[in-house]
Amino acid sequence: MVVEIDNxxxxxxxxxNDRDPKKRLNNxxxxxxxxxxxxxxxxxxxxxxxNHIHTTFSFSYYTPVMSMWMSSRYGLxxxxxMDHNTISGAREFMLAGKIAGIPTTKGVECRADxxxxxxxxxxxNNPDQRSxxxxxxxxxxxxxxxxxxxxxxxxxxxxNKRNILMVQRLNEILEPVSLSxxxxxxxxxxxxxxxxxxxxxxxxxxxLAQKIMTRFSKGREVIEFLQNKxxxxxxxxxxxxxxxxxxxxxAYDILNVLKSNLVEKxxxxxxxECPDVKDVxxxxxxxxxxxxxxxxxxxxxxVTGDKKAQKFEDAYLELLFDVIKKLGFKAVTYMPTRNxxxxxxxxxxxxxxxxxxxxxxxDINSPRQSFICEILKDQELHNLVDAAWxxxxxxxxxxxxxxxxxxxxxxxxxxxxxxxxxxxFKKAGKNRVRERV
Numbered sequence: 001m002v003v004e005i006d007n008x009x010x011x012x013x014x015x016x017n018d019r020d021p022k023k024r025l026n027n028x029x030x031x032x033x034x035x036x037x038x039x040x041x042x043x044x045x046x047x048x049x050x051n052h053i054h055t056t057f058s059f060s061y062y063t064p065v066m067s068m069w070m071s072s073r074y075g076l077x078x079x080x081x082m083d084h085n086t087i088s089g090a091r092e093f094m095l096a097g098k099i100a101g102i103p104t105t106k107g108v109e110c111r112a113d114x115x116x117x118x119x120x121x122x123x124x125n126n127p128d129q130r131s132x133x134x135x136x137x138x139x140x141x142x143x144x145x146x147x148x149x150x151x152x153x154x155x156x157x158x159x160n161k162r163n164i165l166m167v168q169r170l171n172e173i174l175e176p177v178s179l180s181x182x183x184x185x186x187x188x189x190x191x192x193x194x195x196x197x198x199x200x201x202x203x204x205x206x207x208l209a210q211k212i213m214t215r216f217s218k219g220r221e222v223i224e225f226l227q228n229k230x231x232x233x234x235x236x237x238x239x240x241x242x243x244x245x246x247x248x249x250x251a252y253d254i255l256n257v258l259k260s261n262l263v264e265k266x267x268x269x270x271x272x273e274c275p276d277v278k279d280v281x282x283x284x285x286x287x288x289x290x291x292x293x294x295x296x297x298x299x300x301x302x303v304t305g306d307k308k309a310q311k312f313e314d315a316y317l318e319l320l321f322d323v324i325k326k327l328g329f330k331a332v333t334y335m336p337t338r339n340x341x342x343x344x345x346x347x348x349x350x351x352x353x354x355x356x357x358x359x360x361x362x363d364i365n366s367p368r369q370s371f372i373c374e375i376l377k378d379q380e381l382h383n384l385v386d387a388a389w390x391x392x393x394x395x396x397x398x399x400x401x402x403x404x405x406x407x408x409x410x411x412x413x414x415x416x417x418x419x420x421x422x423x424x425f426k427k428a429g430k431n432r433v434r435e436r437v
Contacts, residue, residue: 009070009367010248016066017056021092024065028099031069044075047376049388051080051105051138052335052361057089057197058109059206061252061367064089068096074371078388080105082136082361085152085159085273088196090145103433105391106140108148109294110155111270112277118323125296125312128201128267132274136292136333137284138359139391139406141399144287149196151275151283156198158273163187163199170204170266177229179215181207201263202255202365209254218245222254232261249367256366281328288398288405290391292331292359293324297343314343321350330407331357336375336384338363344381355418357406359391360384386426393428 015027053067054060062070064081071079079102081093090106097104114124115131124133140148167183174180181187186207191199216222223242226232234242234257241253284291298314313320324332332351336344351358360381362373376384390406397404405411406425415421 008073012069013061013066016069017061017063021063021065024063025092025095025099028065028069028096032072032100042072042075044077045377046077047382047385048074048076048372049078049360049376049385050076050362050364050371050373051078051107051359051388051391052082052136052333052363053079053371054083054363054365055081055089055093057086057192057195058083058365059191059198059200059202060365061249062364064093065096067364068093068100068102070371071102072100076102076371077385078103078105078392079371080107080138080361080388080391082107082109082363083198084108084200085110085156085198086196087140087145087149087152088192090140094142103392103429105138105388105395106142106145107136107138108140108152109134109136110152110280111135111274112280113274114277114323116276116278117327119320122316123310123312124320125294127299127310127312128263129269132270133277134294134296135277135280135329136294136359137280137287137289138292138331138333139288139290139394139398141288141395143399144289147287148283148289153196155273155275156193159270160193160199162268162270162273163201163204166201166266166268167204169268170208170262173262173265174208177225179208179211181211186211201267202259205258205262206251206255208258209251212254213251218247218250219243222250226254226257230261232257252367277327284330285328288402288408290330290357290359290394290405290407291328292333292357293320293329295332295334295339295347297334297339297347299338314346317346317350321354321356325354325356329356331359333359333361335361335363336373336381337370348380357387357390357418357422358383359387383422386422389429390422390425391429392432393425393430396432397425397428 016024018024055064055067081090087108094104111132112135114133120131123130126132164183167181171180187203190203191197193199216225238257281291296312298311394406403410
């Protein structure tokens with residue numbers, strides 16, 4: 001879902017995205033006090049939840065603090081952090097949540113290797129590479145943050161080795177147009193790597209977007225360069241953005257065009273940076289967290305404008321569910337604004353058939369995305385709201401005792417029906433929030 005840009009996002013971006021976390025937390029306090037004094041209305045509805053917010057610790061317009069201000073501005077009941085190969089922003093996210101009065105959940109997302117499964121050789125939910133799929137770990141307790149971050153540290157280092165090689169390959173493509181990137185000078189400073197963050201392909205392309213903006217004027221010059229020199233296809237929506245010379249998110253819009261057109265030309269397969277899926281599942285189980293397969297589904301029009309039409313799991317979805325069930329996944333997470341009602345209902349039916357916990361999130365990494373998912377007002381999707389509250393309850397319980405988690409043997413024995421168990425943990429989550437208030 002693409003939204004109109006709120007002028008206050010521009011106004012507060014520098015304050016809430018300050019490189020000093022203490023300053024941005026203090027700025028959040030001041031801004032919320034200012035807004036409270038102005039008695040600004042907050043549209044808060046029960047179904048305003050999002051468990052999948054990316055921050056600057058992977059790639060995003062938003063620091064953990066700014067993402068929380070956005071969550072407050074949109075009226076979220078629950079907000080969840082979800083960065084790639086890192087959970088380094090979680091403690092700041094939680095502190096910001098306390099300041100804003102918004103309950104938080106914590107997770108981490110990674111690309112895992114499925115080459116030792118029946119899904120080998122397939123495009124799963126990763127548009128860039130076969131046999132590799134995005135998976136998530138949800139419901140991470142406070143006391144497990146360091147262990148999980150330690151697990152992913154080596155994979156972040158391995159990823160940077162590949163990032164350097166991809167920049168070199170990209171420079172070969174850029175040579176005819178007299179552009180080039182330096183990983184350490186142009187790309188790395190855009191990331192939060194020094195604070196435990198991840199460097200992604202988006203960082204590389206964002207650095208290129210900035211180079212393009214330095215070389216060419218906004219509007220027709222940029223568009224003609226992309227279309228004529230790079231022979232890129234630009235959607236009507238992105239074309240409208242790039243024609244707007246007053247566009248405050250111009251670099252992000254160029255990034256979307258580059259990502260949908262250019263990645264496959266410089267992409268190098270990820271190998272050593274992708275843990276085997278079974279290792280990810282073991283980590284989730286040993287930390288009392290909840291492993292989730294991230295359903296993408298066949299893409300027609302990308303909600304973020306950075307993906308081309310492409311087929312993924314839908315043609316073999318029952319096989320996929322059979323594989324992830326046997327592997328030991330506990331949940332399936334999906335993003336309703338990316339999918340049709342037909343896709344959503346099919347996933348829901350399969351989740352019920354295989355006994356998967358269903359989690360929802362909106363995969364926020366672009367300033368043009370909405371933090372809320374209006375489709376959740378549909379009564380048939382309210383289980384996703386219940387699940388968000390259950391995650392809150394789960395994190396509280398496993399913080400005290402791993403045997404008290406949503407998928408612990410003890411809880412499964414006590415409440416064998418998943419729906420009943422979710423309601424028990426939903427109640428625990430709401431009670432936790434009341435205790436804090």
